[in-house]
Every structure is written in C-alpha cells, then in structure tokens.
Amino acid sequence: xxxxxxxTVSYQYPAANQRALSEVSLxxxxxxxxxxxxxxxxxxxxLLRCLNGLVPHSTGGTxxxxxxxxxxxxxxxxxxxxxxxxxxVFQHPERQFILEDVEAELAFxxxxxxxxxxxxxxxxxxxIDQVGIQPLRRRRIASLSGGERQRVAIAAVLAMHxxxxxxxxxxxxxxxQAAEDVLQVVSRLVAELGMTTLVAEHRIExxxxxxxxxxxxxxxxxxxxxxxxxxxxxxxxxxVVDLAARLGWTEIPLGLREARRYAPRLRGVRPTAPVxxxxxGPLVARLDGVDFSYNGRAxxxxxSLRLHAGEMAVLMGRNGSGKTTLLKVIAGMVxxxxxxxxxxxxxxxxxxxxxxxxxxxxVRDELNTGLQxxxxxPFSEWSDRYPRDxxxxxxxxxxxxxxxxxxxxxxxxxxxxxxxxxxKALVALGLRRRAAAGAAVLVATHDVEWAARxxxxxxxxxxxxxxxxxxxxxxxxxxxxxxxxxNKLLGAGWLLPEDVPVTAP
Amino acid sequence: xxxxxTRSDAEWGNSTRRPRDGDCPVIAERFAGNSSCSIxxxxxxxxxxxxxxxxxxxxxxxxGERDDSLPGIWRERSSVAWxxxxxxxxxxxxxxxxxxxxxxxxxxxxLTITSRNPYVQVLLLLIFINVWFAYRRPGxxxxxxxxxxxxxxxxxxxxxxxxFGTHVMFSLPSLPVVGGPWTVEAxxxxxTTGAALLLTVTVFAVLQLTxxxxxxxxxxxxxxxxxxxxxSLALAFVPQAVGSVxxxxxxxxxxxxxxxxxxxxxxxxxxxxxxxxxxxxxxxxLDARGFGSAGRSRxxxxxxGAPDGMTMVAAGIxxxxxxxxxxxxxxxxxxxxxxxxxxxTIASLLVLGLPAALGIVLPRxxxxxx
Numbered sequence: 001x002x003x004x005x006x007x008t009v010s011y012q013y014p015a016a017n018q019r020a021l022s023e024v025s026l027x028x029x030x031x032x033x034x035x036x037x038x039x040x041x042x043x044x045x046x047l048l049r050c051l052n053g054l055v056p057h058s059t060g061g062t063x064x065x066x067x068x069x070x071x072x073x074x075x076x077x078x079x080x081x082x083x084x085x086x087x088x089v090f091q092h093p094e095r096q097f098i099l100e101d102v103e104a105e106l107a108f109x110x111x112x113x114x115x116x117x118x119x120x121x122x123x124x125x126x127x128i129d130q131v132g133i134q135p136l137r138r139r140r141i142a143s144l145s146g147g148e149r150q151r152v153a154i155a156a157v158l159a160m161h162x163x164x165x166x167x168x169x170x171x172x173x174x175x176x177q178a179a180e181d182v183l184q185v186v187s188r189l190v191a192e193l194g195m196t197t198l199v200a201e202h203r204i205e206x207x208x209x210x211x212x213x214x215x216x217x218x219x220x221x222x223x224x225x226x227x228x229x230x231x232x233x234x235x236x237x238x239x240v241v242d243l244a245a246r247l248g249w250t251e252i253p254l255g256l257r258e259a260r261r262y263a264p265r266l267r268g269v270r271p272t273a274p275v276x277x278x279x280x281g282p283l284v285a286r287l288d289g290v291d292f293s294y295n296g297r298a299x300x301x302x303x304s305l306r307l308h309a310g311e312m313a314v315l316m317g318r319n320g321s322g323k324t325t326l327l328k329v330i331a332g333m334v335x336x337x338x339x340x341x342x343x344x345x346x347x348x349x350x351x352x353x354x355x356x357x358x359x360x361x362x363v364r365d366e367l368n369t370g371l372q373x374x375x376x377x378p379f380s381e382w383s384d385r386y387p388r389d390x391x392x393x394x395x396x397x398x399x400x401x402x403x404x405x406x407x408x409x410x411x412x413x414x415x416x417x418x419x420x421x422x423x424k425a426l427v428a429l430g431l432r433r434r435a436a437a438g439a440a441v442l443v444a445t446h447d448v449e450w451a452a453r454x455x456x457x458x459x460x461x462x463x464x465x466x467x468x469x470x471x472x473x474x475x476x477x478x479x480x481x482x483x484x485x486x487n488k489l490l491g492a493g494w495l496l497p498e499d500v501p502v503t504a505p
Numbered sequence: 506x507x508x509x510x511t512r513s514d515a516e517w518g519n520s521t522r523r524p525r526d527g528d529c530p531v532i533a534e535r536f537a538g539n540s541s542c543s544i545x546x547x548x549x550x551x552x553x554x555x556x557x558x559x560x561x562x563x564x565x566x567x568x569g570e571r572d573d574s575l576p577g578i579w580r581e582r583s584s585v586a587w588x589x590x591x592x593x594x595x596x597x598x599x600x601x602x603x604x605x606x607x608x609x610x611x612x613x614x615x616l617t618i619t620s621r622n623p624y625v626q627v628l629l630l631l632i633f634i635n636v637w638f639a640y641r642r643p644g645x646x647x648x649x650x651x652x653x654x655x656x657x658x659x660x661x662x663x664x665x666x667x668x669f670g671t672h673v674m675f676s677l678p679s680l681p682v683v684g685g686p687w688t689v690e691a692x693x694x695x696x697t698t699g700a701a702l703l704l705t706v707t708v709f710a711v712l713q714l715t716x717x718x719x720x721x722x723x724x725x726x727x728x729x730x731x732x733x734x735x736x737s738l739a740l741a742f743v744p745q746a747v748g749s750v751x752x753x754x755x756x757x758x759x760x761x762x763x764x765x766x767x768x769x770x771x772x773x774x775x776x777x778x779x780x781x782x783x784x785x786x787x788x789x790x791l792d793a794r795g796f797g798s799a800g801r802s803r804x805x806x807x808x809x810g811a812p813d814g815m816t817m818v819a820a821g822i823x824x825x826x827x828x829x830x831x832x833x834x835x836x837x838x839x840x841x842x843x844x845x846x847x848x849x850t851i852a853s854l855l856v857l858g859l860p861a862a863l864g865i866v867l868p869r870x871x872x873x874x875x
Contacts, residue, residue, distance in 0.1 A: 052793055053792075058788065080797055083795035084795050087793075098791060098796075104805070117804060157793075
C-alpha cells in the first residue's frame, strides 16, 4: 500500500487565474526517493506542500481531489497533525526556525508531540549523530551558516520520526560546498535509513544516482517516470545524460560511474574548435598587487587583474578565497590597503541576494522606463508585476536589467544560485548583451557548468590571489575541483556535452 | 544563572580591543558619521573564540554572504547588511532562571525610578554596569550606547529651554526660546533625568543578556503558551525589520538611489512586504512542525538553583532596604546640593550587585543536562 497517494488533485491559488496543479495523480511507496523537477513556477513547491496539508490549509485557494498520507486525508487533517508524518524542509534556511538555539529547535517538534523527556533526549541524540551536527548543538541559530541551518532543519524534522521527508529546494540558497554538505546528509538518510524522500532540487547530478522516480512538472501537470526515461525526455538533467543523448548511447547513465563504461571510446580525440581570445577590447579596469584584509585577516594578497571591454570573465574559487572581496574592491565598496586599483568606467554591482536591489513597486518602475513598449521581452510581460513576487530567476534577470545602462563594468556575485538551467541561460544572455554593448562583465560563481558554457575567460582565485586565468577550456580542463561533469568523464579539453562531436565513437 | 553568558579569558582580552586605524580605513571613512559605524566596530572585535568557531564552515554567518572566511562583521559593514546576522556567533549556555532575573530587574527598575539622587544614581550605574559586564556577550554593547545617546537628550533640552534656578552660568540676549539665563539647576536636572534613562536602558540590557524569551514562555501556564509564542515571534520581527531596513537602504545606494530619511517612504513598502513574507513563512513553519497538535511536554525545564535563590533574596533586600531607609529625594531646583544617602540605603543598593559577583565567581557549566 502506498505511503502517499495523490488522486486527481487540482489546485488554484487564491486570486490566481490558472491552476498551479492540474489533475495530478501520483503515489509514493515507502522508501522511494523522488526528484521533483521543473522550471521555476511550475508547481514544485505547491505539490510538496500538498503532502503536509500546507496546501490548501495555509494557502487557501481552490483544492480538488484527495491526498492521503499514511491513511490520513489531508483535507480533514490539519497540517500540524501531518507535520510528524511528512517532515518538511523549506527553501530559505533563515526563515524556518522558531527558537534561538539549535537544541531547543530540535526539541520543538518533539515538545509539540508531547513526548516524555527521556524519549526526547534519546531522539535528539540520535538525530544529532545521524545528521552529524554534534558541533552545532549549543550554537545560536543566528550564528549558523546557511548550510548548517539546513542541516539543523533536516535534523529537526527527522527527530519527529516522519514517515517521509519533503525538501523544497533545500540547497537553492546555498553555495556549492554547503549544498554538497546538505545533499550528503540527504543521501545518507536515503542510503542508511531508507527514508522516503521527495526532493525538489536543481543540482541533479548529485542525487541522480539514487533516484527511484522523477516527477517532471510543467505548468501544473506532472509526468511520473523512471529516472532514465524521464531524463531521456529532456528537461533539467545531469550533463552526462545530455552527452549520452547527444552521442546516442543505448543506456542512459545516471552518474559518472555508469558513464565511464562508455567513456574510453573517446580517449585520444581532442576538441578542434579554436579558442577565441576576448581580451582585445580596451582595458577598462586594472588591479595591481592589491592587498586587503578584514580585521587583520588577509582576504586579498597581491591580487592583480585586468578587465577588458566586451568580455565576460568569471571568477572562481573556494569559499573564502577572496572572490567577493575582489569584486568589492573593483566596485570601490572597499578600498585596497595596498596596490593600485584603476577603472575607467562606472561600475555596477549585483550582490548575491539580488532581491535587495529591487525596491520599486512594479517591474517597469524598477527598470525606469515610462512606456511599456520600451521593455524588451521578457520584461514586457512582467511590467506591472511587483518585483518581489517574481520567481528567483525572474528577479535576478530584472536586477541585471535594472543596472545603470551607463555602467561600463558590471560585477555580479553568484547570479545563478538556485536557478534552473533555462533561467541560468537567460541570465547569461542578459550578461552577454551587456558585454556586447561594450561593458566588461565579471561574475563570481561556483557554477562550473555555467562558467564553462558562457565565460570568455576564467580566473581562478585562491588565498586572495589570482593563480590561473585563460579561456575556460584551458583553465577548467583537468582540474580536480573546477571541472565539469563531462570533463571529469572525458578529460583533456572537453567541457560540455555540446562540444563533443556527434560522430564521436 | 550559574553560567549566564559565555566567557573565556581570551574573550575578555580580545573584546576590549578596538580596531586599529589601519585595520579598515575605507570602512571607517565610508561610515563616518553613520550611527551604524559604532555598532559594527563593536561586533567587529568579536573574541578569538567566536571567530575560530566559524572557521570550519568558511566563516559564514548567514547565507547572504559566503565569501571569505573573514570575521563576518566587517563584511557586513563593507557592503550589504544582511538580516539575521545582527547577532554574533555565540554558543548558548545560558541557564538563568527567568524568574530570578525578572525579580532582579523589578528591584533595579524600582530603585531607578524612586530616586533621582545623584549619589544613588552613580552607585546604581556602577552596579548595573558591573552586572552587565559579568554577563556580556560580544556585540552586546549596542543598547548601552543607545542609552548614552538617550541620556544626553534631556541635558540638552533642559539646559536650553529651562530658565529656572538661581545659579546662572551665563545669559543669552533675548532670543526666542534660548534667550535668558542658563542655569546650573537646569543642567543638573537634565543630567539626573538622563541618568534615569541610562539606568533603565542598562537594566533592560542586562535582562536582554540573561533572560531568553523562550524561557519566559515556558513559565506561562499551558493555556497561555500558544498566545505567548505568538507574541514572542511577533517581537522577534523587530530586530529583523531593523536588519531589513539596512539591507533595503544599502541596496538603494548600490543602485545609486539617494539614501537618507527623506526617502523613508520608499523603504516602507518593501519593508512591510518583507516582514509579511517572513510572517507567512513562520506560520507555515509552526504548522509543519506540529505546533499545537498535542499536549505539550518540555524538553529542558529551567531549574531553580541556589544562586537563583540568593539573587532573589538580594532583590528583596534591596527593595525592602530602600523602602525602610527612604532613599533621599532630590530636586536641584529646590536645593542644588544632593543629600548624602544613609548607610542603609547604600548597603541595600550594593546587594543588587550580587549577580555580578555570582556571574564571575561561580564555575560555569553548560546546561542542566550535562
């Protein structure tokens, strides 16, 4: 008997003019691991929220059909009763905590269940070990990083011994390292506890190997399929699947290990397309031997950098390597303590949380254009919407478009965080447009696949210094850390599935 | 109360260090004249332990900003301030009984309100500051700073607008409002009013350090618990809203929009919406975590130990002593020279300092579960 069954569920948000979910019928067997994927706004969150009754109890709107969780009909059971059946981890790490410290937070759900104290203690100790948050147990929530918070959030719902756990884009607000930590916890739950898991997630390559099913959403409709079939059908999928599709492999690999069986056939073949130089434009910014330290701790040590008009450069490096500081120095937000910083054009800067740049009441106001006809697509469609109501990807695009058109140097900090692949491409398109118009674009990112696809030049930063730079194919190839999935598979020079000739053996 | 606050010797040594001029000249310059500057500096000099703690995860405090294992504080000030990062990292090892502190706070406030005598005020201030020091956390200095700012206001106002008193310092020609004799009495009256404000703020600053709202909630009888939680969540929005205002204002600046309070209306809508978004998310979180689904048990009830008892008694003695000994009243407009308080009064004030001694002397242990 399925643990969760969703039977012809349709749902429409109040004041919405179309359904968020449309006649969805699905089942979840105990122990299954399900990926919920689809573009932003396709209804992933809505679907997951149906499982613990937040839809429709907390959201209102029009709900039809039935969702049964462990024998309980969500229409008649309030979300607070379902909370212990389906644990829910929200997208925003900072907005789901009730109390001030970690242990109290872990206990909160158990207190609500009315458990006896010795049992609570036991559950909390167990969950601390399962999720590996022993060092965090006495910390204040406010002092935790995003990744730590998400692990605590997982632990907090896990302590309630739910029958299933639903994670709504748990890593979309995190940097890759933190995301990796969180996904590692998720995979451990799956592997060791056999936890029934439903996860909406853009970092598919990390979890693809242990998926049982994939639910693909498209404007409220859901297609339920085996991972291989689902990935074959398109949509967001791991790069190795793209490669397999491109080369017509009979078996669709879900991870690198499976793909390696086919990979040797490509050894010895090297990419032929020439590397284009993009540093021909006039020099617009120059950093020479820049030092900067925060409170006695060096963030930049003799960093030197050149930016040219018309290029799109990407800055990569691990957490704490000095990427953001470098951007801030160029932007003039902090001043170099030693060395020279020169720029010949006005600078615009988009920080990580682009939301904070949006403060007008409509997209049109945000873009400072009086007439609707002035707006290029896709902004013309959104012109009267409130910017903060847009999806994360849409907001990012508006923030980029809203930058001062006169800015000759455009700096962005992690603009693709939490975006689905299509939207990432749109963001890149917006930046390309800027570069084509003569701006120098510099993006700090952890997103290797995105950098490989869209950057003209890649700069690697470590320990406050730029230690490698050049075209993506030179810099990102054969790197242990900064290499794409295809590069890990095929080695020298190959970065992206589309680079590989279809005729490859 | 046995281990209110988390401290270490290293922390003491470090927390008093001010950034050297060379530490971050740009920021100092950029924020010169901005009141948030001092806040940042206070947080910027977190103790070594506090910085070390965050190293394992790349020095992050919030998801907002991930770069760079730098002490988070400077980052916050250098560009965009992120909400949720107003608190420095600190482990929670508080184990104070909230009732104890509520009693202490009542006594302290009672004394503050009943006597304007400068001797009493100075004594109280010394006592409160000592207690505050015994339990202080990195970054806790903000409220005292605020108190100091508040305290200067009545001095200025009284001095400029009050024309009473016989000890004239100087006279201004007959200008509107400020013209006429400026008196020592007005100055002193303003100073005592300011001191009362400062004392009140200090008492609340101590309570802020020693009492957790969650613990007070736990004292409420069950029927009130849900209401209490809602109220405490509502209160939690205040610091978050402050954080949001900073973020929004900073963002305007990044986009080249004018800042300053003239533009406050433009900040209001985003602020309101951000706050509402948070409120909805909290409501969902509460629901998803089964809030109010069953009878409620308590994981870690707050225990009442000997130090709690001693502090309670001290608070009682202070109140009683003051009631019996009649703290000298003071009105500079009547008699400029204040009366010297009696030994009983002084003694009854001094016992209020007991928590400072207990906070320092008693061995710290993490929690009652250990």
